[in-house]
Amino acid sequence: MLPFPHPFGRMLRRAVSGVAAGALLFPAIARAQYQQPAAPIAQILDQPATPAVLLSPDKAHLVVLSWPGLPPIRTVAGFEYRLAGRRFDPKTSGPSRGTGYTGIAFQAVAGGAARSLAQAMPSGTTIGDVMWSPDGRRLAFTVTSDSAITLWTADVATASATRVTNRPLNAVLGRPCAWITPQRLACTFIPDGRGAEPPAPGTPNGPIVQEALSGRAERAATYQDLLKSPHDEAVFEHYATSQLALVALDGAVTPLGTPAMRTGIDPSPDGRFLLVSTMARPLSYTVPLEYFPTRTEVWTLDGSVVKSVADRPLIERVPWGGGAALTGPRSIAWRSDADATLAWIEALDGGDPTVKAAKRDRVLLLPAPFTGNATTLVETEYRAAGITWDSPTRAIARELDARSRRTRTWLIDPSGAAAPRMLWDRSAEDRYGDPGDFLTTRDARGRLRLQTTPDGRQAFLSGAGASPEGDRPFLDRYDLATGRATRLFRSASPYFETITGVLDAAGTRLVTRRESKTEPANYYVRDVARKIAPRALTAFTDPAPQFAGVTSQRITYTRKDGVKLSATVYLPPGYDQTKDGPIPFVLWAYPLEFRSVDAASQVTGSPFRFTRPSGSSHLFLLTQGYGVMDDPTMPIVAMNGKEPNDSYVEQLTMSAQAAVDTIVAMGVADRDRIGVGGHSYGAFMTANLLAHTRLFKAGIARSGAYNRTLTPFGFQGEERSYWEAPDLYERMSPFTHANKIKDPILLIHGMADNNTGTFPIQSERMYQALKGNGATVRYVQLPGESHGYLARESVGHTLAEMTAWLDKYLKKSKTAM
Template structure:
């Protein structure tokens, strides 16, 4: 053979192998039969009690759309994704079956609502009195509104109405049980045509530290296309008669809500987007005009013109009025928040925010209701019309405080407070109810107490609770708490002290029960859809890392595991930041629950023979303002503690352990591969690996790249790619729209590792966003993970 041919032979062979690798797989690959059966198993229905507490809706939602659903035409404009024909977001949570059941009797029959063929039904919602419900149906060129009668189950479409969900994303507002305000497609001609024009961006010397966003406007054509599809018309629908009436003029409505109670003068509170648009920000940071309108749509008062959210400091807020709340009560007031620190969270001021109020007829000056020493978080009205709960957050201490706020102007009082990461002493969240105007408010008892629903985190596992909290003295008492052996989650407190709850145990799938003085009554009869998961031995394991911080993981042993075997193991984790080491040790999860997992769950790999240490805690403890300075050292300490514990249990071969994670967990996993030799392989899904591409903050990091250059560079595993000697599987959705995790992150890491001679595989999933939705994508991802572990850790079974 000629010398030149001899020299070319290895290159030709290499190119041939590379071509084979690039072409494989020819299509989507299927996971093992055991995993595929779990992925295709039915999921429990979603329950929703009607506002009048007389009817239970059970909704069967399609768990995974097909890839053809994700491949439907979609526009990506100003941070939005919607179909141009129907204006609906993609993918939809499609309703496959709808059932109704009366709650006035434990043996009432269940009725299936016949959904007409064609299109895709979605977005179920009750009318405020529970006598009707509404659905939407996506068709190719329209999104329809359908009204159902609860008593008869009959459905009818509102003729001639095309909903516009492009900007409002399903925005609706009930005025009373019969009248529903919706956004419809405004009268319009053909869509704009692209015309080549320069796209110009300009900075004028003012700092504007923006995060990285996907699907932004990029040209004047994008601007005109966004405006064309986002412009909508308010329409008032009488759900009893089907009559429709246009309200006001077409605008770029972003939010609509009713103000005031039925039977008294009611108004509308609208927020609409205005020009100029931005190529750096998403639509909800564009200039916004907030107005109070009459029921007929006439503008009564322009409350503010919020400027574009540009030039706002990291962790800062806009100057001037922001975050508007319509009163659900007969006072018909409008509330909003204003910054007292110039919008700068680093400014040292006695008060950071204040709550303002403006009453009808909206011609006078707004008055101050309450000042807050820390940043406003939330306002929730009580159903008595006289009080509200006002919540603020101290970002430096990571502390949350809630006040009981009288709306008549008298002084508020602290009701409860806790650390942001607090689990064990978390008071829960208020139980809400729906008023006749559709507003959700905090439910009070006849004695004036409120009810709190909580997960009930405890050292031995979760025990959900329903408490009654006294607003007079702040003391609480259990109305109900789940036991340690059976997991019962309260869903609704019905008349006559009856409790609707979801009940499950390690051997019983979740079902809906009614608990009353006579005992428990099953309302659903779902059987175990995934019996193979019952053969996975699942155990909660706790331990300590070197500095004494408590840690834990869930041990998942394969169905065929035999005592004493040391098997290849996958550790799956996600880092969380804590400013208090005692909080870092608080556990979540419960051994009393029925094991069921999402399609992307790593626990399913136990069915293929691997030991899986899932939900392995990865605490990063320190001052929240500089916590990432020690990120590498802390995740290394965590990883060593996890591996030591797994080895001491006798279930793991310490030379055959992989580390994996999704999103920030993927970032953690690749950093561990870059800075330690603790693992033999890695799996990283949809992560960020070059922090210079997220220069104005990420996760809990508040400093910019230029404020903390060394931290950003050290936490960029791409810059340490030469130190990654272990095989790494990278998976990313090619349409990832999560801030900071652009697919470019995985592409560049792959190119770096391949160029340096590393062992790496990059799987790009078509049409998928940050989390993977399609049945084909979910199954293929499970195949990739199982195949990678088998290839680089060895066969899982002895």
């Protein structure tokens, strides 16, 4: 047979000949090397991150955890298994891609110098899973090497660390250890004699078959990293199986039970029991491990099972929509203020929010010795949303209606002697009216309970303090009988200060985290009664002094339908409006859905934050002469009894128009040199704005989803399926309108994106649609990267691509346009 016998073959032959002759008719795939961004950006990326800080349960110490810089691509793109919705490193039997900490130091709240660990960790290792002991005297943590994860503890008094045991831990299914008492932990280890992983079959044993025969609708999200074959099942079970054991601080390890896939270990507050969750077959190829068969039991510390609390089968009909819930016991946990009492939630409506029901959920209690039937503590009209425990006669219960976004908070009496009393009934969207969250503390026996004044009559509330002037975090003392709140502290200009812990019973001595526009966040001891200057506990420095000349302004403005909007406008170092005039600008945003105009109009954020970019932040563009309008609110509001997305494009366009008009009117932005960008749903927004407006001269869309028919059972806050609202799915999909995109767009996507809904194929198909319709487009794929970009090379290259794209299409002269 002659080559290319078909007429199309003749055309292809001519094309190949043309390529050979040097006339490239089709663009080749660019196999680019990683690029470095400009020097100021690269210098900041190479700095260590600001340390993380944890306050001890006794509030006597801070542990300061040092972070390294961004990991190299060889670490991020190293081999990992992606099975059952979990990614793990088979060499360590732990999570892959983790950066980990590199150093530990203790800082006494009473003052004095910070004390680093007396000895360094083994070379080439990282620290993770840091946990204070219940009494705050020790720290447990894991150390990960190239081949294993081991358990260590550190003594606060001596700042010395010890490896508890050489036996390797198994962290494939989550955090491997939990404190039982200050002297003992429960951990999951790699089973003795586990051996090599199951070998892959040389040839297929047969087809892979899935079926749905019930005739019932079974909506499913577009989950990623699912099992796909019997070999996947065998490999997953091999690595997920662990040996549960007790671990004493002297290194003694006492196995409990036989090896199995343990997904949860939760010691009772008195340390006498373990709540153990175990996953079993059959496994699934359509849902991740969260829905695999799971048995939850109460064990004694000798491994005896004293109570089977729940035996949940495989769930492939996943609850769908706001307010949907699993049937049977869920959210099983210990009552934190009691020695050993179980609490859990059960749906009274079959988990179906569309069913008319006077009560949706009930909360049940079962105390040790776990005999007899559980008793109902409370029934809720909405879905039960958690309980803050305090005493035998007092707890705080919350319920939430996801659809209406109403939330209620109740004062309840677990003894049943008094009827529940409502504290608040409010919109969960109303940030201005948020009374805050109740603070908790550990009592002398290590039990977690409501933090109150010595007489028990008043508790403490802490919250963001949202207001038209921006967030102003606060601390209130709240009278539980009268509902009267007394303000003890409120963050004041020019600082943004949040509550880390309350040190005394009156709520007058606090540990806070304070920052300003010019001062990096640090931790302080503040005496609000004496009104003296706060005392610094840490002295973290500016990680990016190159950014110090950036100025910012929190602004509010209104779109044409009356919805109030807000944003932060950043201007580059050295910018002089009189001298420089309007400059190129970038809007970087992420749409949110609301049920009311009032909620959508509320101001978010604070004008007093110490802002420094990290990772692949768009704020790095400020070092390259761009202005940035950061997080201009793009609310999508339910209007006239309809769903928010029914007018998505129209509302998005109004918000963008108002944002552009505002910065142009301020005199800082050149209307002919404004770009737009976003990540994930923000990328979706970007493509839609380029398709439906000509407001922007270029766009950057990172890790987005552009064809909503590829997420047919809902997306973001949209609960209707494609078959219920096909016109909506098509209207909201920028893929449908690819032929309308006339301004340049840069697509970036991690090739290992595992976020539900943002498969890399979303960007692949969008690129093909744009290219086929003659758009100006560039598509950058980042090897080994997930939904967020982690490796130093990937982050640097992303920022180099973003800068080059905007330089090309925003910085060129107006006449050239």
